[in-house]
Amino acid sequence: MSQPTRIYLDNAATSWPKPETVYQAVERYLRHCGAPAGRGAYREASEVEREVARCRRLLAELIAAEDPRQIVFTCNATDALNLALHGLLRPGDHVVTSVVEHNSVLRPLRFLEQQQGVQVTRVPCDQRGVVDPAAIERAVRPETRLIALIHASNVTGALQPVEQAGQIARRHGCLLLVDAAQTLGHMPVDVQQLGAHLLAAAGHKGLLGPLGLGFLYMAPGVEQVLQSVRQGGTGTHSDQDRQPDSQPDKFESGNLNVPAILGLAAGLEYLRDRGLERLHEHYQRLTARLLDGLRAIAGVRIHGPADPASQVGVVSVTVAGYDPRELAGLLDSAFAIQVRAGIQCAPLMHEALGTVHHGGTIRFSVGAFTSEREVDQAVEAMAELTAAQVG
Ligand SMILES: Cc1ncc(COP(=O)(O)O)c(C=O)c1O
Incomplete structure (x- = not known):
């Protein structure tokens, strides 16, 4: 019996497939170049350095950053969020965050609270999983150093009031950290319009690059108050045994993940050529189709x-x-439809939704290459499985 074609609907975890040019960029580098960035004077090393700078420029253009040097490469979005939180917060500082956050914000904050005397307020969300900006403002205190807010939930997809949080941060003289892991590549994002002082994201989700790469944007001046959390070789100022203060070297110790950076540059070029507005429409059209289809199935509840x-x-x-x-397992074994089931690294979100005791939810997440036909097949499979259960 032939295998059914795989329908991948776990793009919120990491996107797949990638544009053809991403595979080509990674392969070309691995086969024909292989040099490190910033650590050699020979031709290939200089070429890699230019390519890394190009990726930084593309990222800066994508989010309207003031200068490409305000972008720091990290291992993933988690690493970028850890750099922001551990680099900024000191004993006695207060942070306002929300129950909607991913564990990549919740866990560093819990650690800082328990180990370093950082104070944390977690504001609730409503039944749709959306945070009220007034609750954020009410939680702010004189010692509040940071508001840390997710741009869109990785459980429900709900967009959060990030722009209002930026205004609150400005009014109260604190900083705003945005976790944009689920929004970059899905919609236009402008850090200056959002009022974000720090923005963390992954290169391997909506930006269509390979796994093992993320980045942190820091607004001009923030790099001076943020401490590096890792020190080491940067390929610059190598005659000194102290970490350089210059950007981005201060935060980029050790060899960069060059294959992933070159792949990400190809992904960013793909997004630019396809157009973010058009991609946003693609995502909205597929989401509407998925919601309509699932809503029509008896017994299915959308969160x-x-x-x-x-x-x-x-x-x-x-x-x-x-x-x-169990249902996700059946979707895969009977229909080759791949979704994510469980708590999706967002325990407080599931508590708020009342889904934590049911083992979480089944999460469908569409990608840049998902087709309407694939969405319909997923809906048909859900209808078939739930009818079998009812019958
Ligand atoms: C909202 C959100 N933040 C952070 C992360 C962590 O991303 P990474 O796997 O790149 O560390 C994820 C990943 O699922 C996410 O959805």
Whole structure:
């Protein structure tokens, strides 16, 4: 029996497939170049240095950063968020965050709270999984150093009031850290318009690069108050045994993940050529189709805004009488449809949604190459499986 074609709907974890040019860029580098960045005077090393600078420029253009040097490469979004939180917060500082956050913000903050005397307020969300900006403002205190807010939930896809949080941060003289892991590549994002002092994201999700890469944007001046959390070789000022203060070297110790950076540059060029507005429409169209299809199935409950204008291409559901992991297993084994089931690294979000005791949700997340046909097949499979359960 032939295998059914794989339908990958776990793009919120990491995107797949990638544009053809991403595969080519990684292969070309590995086969024909292989030199490190910033550590040699020979031809290939200089070429890699130019290519890394090009990727930094493309990222700066993507988010309207003031200068490419304000972008620091990290291992992933988690690493970028850790750099922002550990680099900035000191004993006695207060942070306002939300229950919507991913563990990549919740866990560093819990650690800083327990180990270093940082104070943390976690504001709630409503039934759609959206935070009220007034609750953020009420939580701010004189000693508040930072507001840390997710741009869109990785559980429900719900967009959060990040721009209002930026205004609150300005009014109260604190900084705003945005976790944009689920929004970059899905919609236009402008750090200056958001009022973000720090923005963390992955290169391997909506930006279509390989795994093992993320970045942190820091607004001009923030690099001076942020401490490096890792020190080491940068290929610059090698005659000194102290970490350089210059950007981005201060935060980029050790060899960079050059294959992933070159792949990401190809992904960013793909996004630029396809157009972010057009991609945003693609995501909204698929999300609307998915929501309409799932809404029509008896026993399926959608968690989150259930409105394509208020979310990214991430949809979470529960099905009466089904354990999410069991249903996800059946979707894969019977239909080769691959989704994420469980708590999706967002325990407080599931507590707020009331889904934590049911083992979380089943999460569908569409990608840049997902087709309407694939969405329809996923909806048909869900209808078939839930009908079998009811019958
Ligand atoms: C909202 C959000 N933040 C952070 C992360 C962590 O991303 P990474 O795997 O690149 O560390 C994820 C990944 O799922 C996410 O969805």
